[in-house]
Amino acid sequence: MQPLIDLPKLLALDKTTTVIVDVRGGADAHERYQQSHLDGAVFASLDDDLALHPEDAAFGGRHPLPSTKDFADLLTRLGITPDTHVVIYDDKANAMGAARLWWMLKAIGHQKVQVLNGGLKAAIDKGIILSFEEVTPNVVESYPVPAGFAGTASIEEVKLAANDDSHLVIDVRENARYLGQTEPIDLVAGHIPGAINIPYAGNMDSDSKYLVDELLHDKYAQQLGDISPKNVIVHCGSGVTACHTLLALEQAGLTGAKLYVGSWSEWSRRPELPIGKESRY
Template identity: 60%
Template sequence: MTPLIEAADLKALTPGTYTLIDARGFGNSRERYEQGHLPGALYVDLEQLAAHPEDAAVGGRHPLPAAAEFAGLLGSLGMTPDSHVIVYDDKAAANPAARFWWMLKAIGHSQVQVLNGGLQAAIDAGMEVTTDLTAEPQATTYPVPAGFDGTVTIEEVMEAAKDPARMVIDVRETPRYNGDTEPLDLVAGHIPGAVNIPYLTNLAGGKYRPAEELADQYEQALGKVAPEKVIVHCGSGVTACHTLLALEQAGIKGAKLYVGSWSEWSRRDLPVGKVSPDTGERTETPPAEKK
């Protein structure tokens, strides 16, 4: 099963043979869902896909929930390990749609896809949008997984960023990577040694680029680095999943997620890399000099 499903293929599926999830997240996402969603879509908020830490220095702003909590969410959505799950959002999967896809894959749930182009692609394909709220499904008992596979610790990221046989990819927008601006976290800049491949490069016209184009892009970027030696991160471990999905769509499997991402690193008094917007010169600021 490919990570992405096109709107035309979703439209052709028989209702009741799959579970449809509207996972927009951020801001007034519930209000946006109520103002118009695909018939039968169940709403999932980003806050249901993350724990709620007291200190973002340990795990970042959106750490993973406990496996038992996630299993409880899946059960409340009427899912079983055999469910075909299709998830969409209204931001080309840069919001929780890709995160939900990754979390399901990370616990071994194989039948999950993201709607390519999200809600707008469905509308463009002539699919109906409704304001009728979807009835709650009959709850199931989803088996509690042992945990989430495919993650790395901050200590592993420290080592990987220094190792030429490994690669740490920062998918944030280039001004954030360069250290020109930081709208969400305490310090601007990037993990020294990380390379910047913004998640927006995965897209063309609001949809993921064709698999062969994604393969060309990432094979060139990775060079001789094996996919399983690749670590992907963003600000808080959500948007990074967009690139992890792109990699899998391209047939490049095995990359791992640094869940804490920049939101954790930037709160740990660790070195910070920056790039001059004028000269392109790279600098690394020792922890004591960041402030």
């Protein structure tokens, strides 16, 4: 199953076996969902459901993963079983909550999961009538608690990979943040030395949809060269928008890259770690 699904195919899915999840971030996320969402979509919060609230971002970053028990409980509350076809979207061109939830589901082995290409904007552009009614999820049996989230890279792995020519660390933040020219969120500007910069925004076309598969493949295959996708680690500021690029890689057929969940928000808070300000190339 390809990671992306277009609106016509979503509308044609069997509603009895499909759960649509609206994932938004920010303090007003639920309020925005209540104002307008796809008909039948249940709500999940990026900040409260898909991440913990850390006491110290130096250990795990600003959006550390919840426990697998809490995640399984969330899926149960949303009416999701291991056999459910899950379709996810957000209101940020899938660069925030949608890609994160897609990655989390794939990381626990859930097979039937896709992201609506273009997110909520794609539906609005097509004139789809949105709903403001809260959706009550179906009551289902408890989702089995997974053993863990596969495909993550620790800070120690990132240290080694960033200085190994057979590996590649990709920073998906905008170039000004990578170069240390600005840092609107974290405490220190710059990047992980040895990481290259491929901003996630470049995955999308002017219509906020992903580039076609061939363009995505050419874009990343050129950067990877002889490096196996399994030796690629992707990060961002806090482990959320990096998932947008992980989805792009899988859509392009380049599977196996890992997520550094702590990302720059963790690395930059470790005073013993080096800070880069110049491009690798």
